[in-house]
Amino acid sequence: MLSRTASELYWMSRYLERAENLARMLEVSYSLSLMPQDGRGDGLDELAMSLLSTGTLELYQERHGDLNAARMLHFFALDPDNQASIFSCLRAARINAHAVRGRITADIWENINATWLEMLNISSEGLGRYGISRFCEWVKERSHLFRGATYGTIMRGEAYSFIRLGTFIERADNTLRLLDSRYEMFGEESEEVSDLSARGYYQWSALLRALSSFEAYTEVYRGSPDARQISELLLLRADVPRSLRACMEELNHILSHLPGDNGRPAQRLAAELDARLRYTAIDEILDEGLHTWLTDFILLVRQLARAIHSSYLEAV
Known part of the structure; x- marks a missing residue:
C-alpha cells in the first residue's frame, strides 16, 4: 500500500x-x-x-x-x-x-x-x-x-489494519490524558477523596462514564470508586475495551502482522509497551507516582505514533 x-x-x-x-x-x-x-x-x-x-x-x-x-x-x-x-x-x-x-x-x-x-x-x-x-x-x-x-x-487487509491502528493510538492517548488531566485539575486531592465524599464519587464516576467503563468497574470491584481501583481498571485490565492495556495489545497485534521490514522500530516499541503493561502491578505505578507514570507513558505513546508514521506513513 x-x-x-x-x-x-x-x-x-x-x-x-x-x-x-x-x-x-x-x-x-x-x-x-x-x-x-x-x-x-x-x-x-x-x-x-x-x-x-x-x-x-x-x-x-x-x-x-x-x-x-x-x-x-x-x-x-x-x-x-x-x-x-x-x-x-x-x-x-x-x-x-x-x-x-x-x-x-x-x-x-x-x-x-x-x-x-x-x-x-x-x-x-x-x-x-x-x-x-x-x-x-x-x-x-x-x-x-x-x-x-x-x-x-x-476486507481484512492493510486498509483495515491502518484504520484500526489510528483508532487504538488515539484511544490510548485519550485514556492517559483523561487520567492525567484529572490529576492536574485536583492534584493530591484526587488521590485523597474519601469513599464518603459525594463530590469525589461523582468525579470518579464521571471519569469512568467518559471512558464507557462504569459498568465494568461495578462488575469487577465493590464499593465506591477510588483512585487505586480506577487506575488499575483503566491502565492494566486487558478486558476493558478503552483501557491502556487493551489498546496496546491491539496495537502490538496489528503491527506484528503488517508485512515488510520497515516497521521493525514500531513493532519493537509496541511489543515493549505491551509487555511493560502486562507485567506491571498497580502498586508499582502508584509507588512511582501516578502523575509521573502517566506523563511518561503519554510520551511513549507519542513516540510509538512517530515510529508508525516514519515506518509506514512517510513517502520513501
Whole structure:
C-alpha cells in the first residue's frame, strides 16, 4: 500500500475516534458543571478539565480570555478555527476519507459523508438550539456506526489494519490524558477523596462514564470508586475495551502482522509497551507516582505514533 493512502486511512480513523472522545469528555464535564458545587465555584472547573486534557487551555485563553461556559462549549464542539474541536475533527476525517474512497467501502464513505453534512446543519443551527447532550450523543452514535461499517464491510487487509491502528493510538492517548488531566485539575486531592465524599464519587464516576467503563468497574470491584481501583481498571485490565492495556495489545497485534521490514522500530516499541503493561502491578505505578507514570507513558505513546508514521506513513 502507498504510504500516502495508509496515512489517510490512519488519520481518517484517528480523527473520528478523537471526535468521539471529545464528545464523551464534553458530555460528562458539562453534566458535572451543572451539579451543586458546595461553594467550590460555578462549575467552570469541570469544563476547564476538558481544556487541560486536550492541551488547548492556552489557545482558549488567548482567543476568549476568562472561562465562560457557552464559549467553551462552542470552542470544543463547533469552532472551525479550533483544530481540536469536534467540527474540525469531522471535517478532517471527511477530507481523508474522500481521498481514499477507492480503498474503503461504500458503507464507510456514506457514513462519514453523511456525518459531515449533518455536522454542517448542526453548526448552522447552533448548540443552544440543538442541545449539548443531544449533540454529544449524536457524535458517539455516528462513531459507533463508522466502526460497525468498518468491521462489517471492509476486507481484512492493510486498509483495515491502518484504520484500526489510528483508532487504538488515539484511544490510548485519550485514556492517559483523561487520567492525567484529572490529576492536574485536583492534584493530591484526587488521590485523597474519601469513599464518603459525594463530590469525589461523582468525579470518579464521571471519569469512568467518559471512558464507557462504569459498568465494568461495578462488575469487577465493590464499593465506591477510588483512585487505586480506577487506575488499575483503566491502565492494566486487558478486558476493558478503552483501557491502556487493551489498546496496546491491539496495537502490538496489528503491527506484528503488517508485512515488510520497515516497521521493525514500531513493532519493537509496541511489543515493549505491551509487555511493560502486562507485567506491571498497580502498586508499582502508584509507588512511582501516578502523575509521573502517566506523563511518561503519554510520551511513549507519542513516540510509538512517530515510529508508525516514519515506518509506514512517510513517502520513501
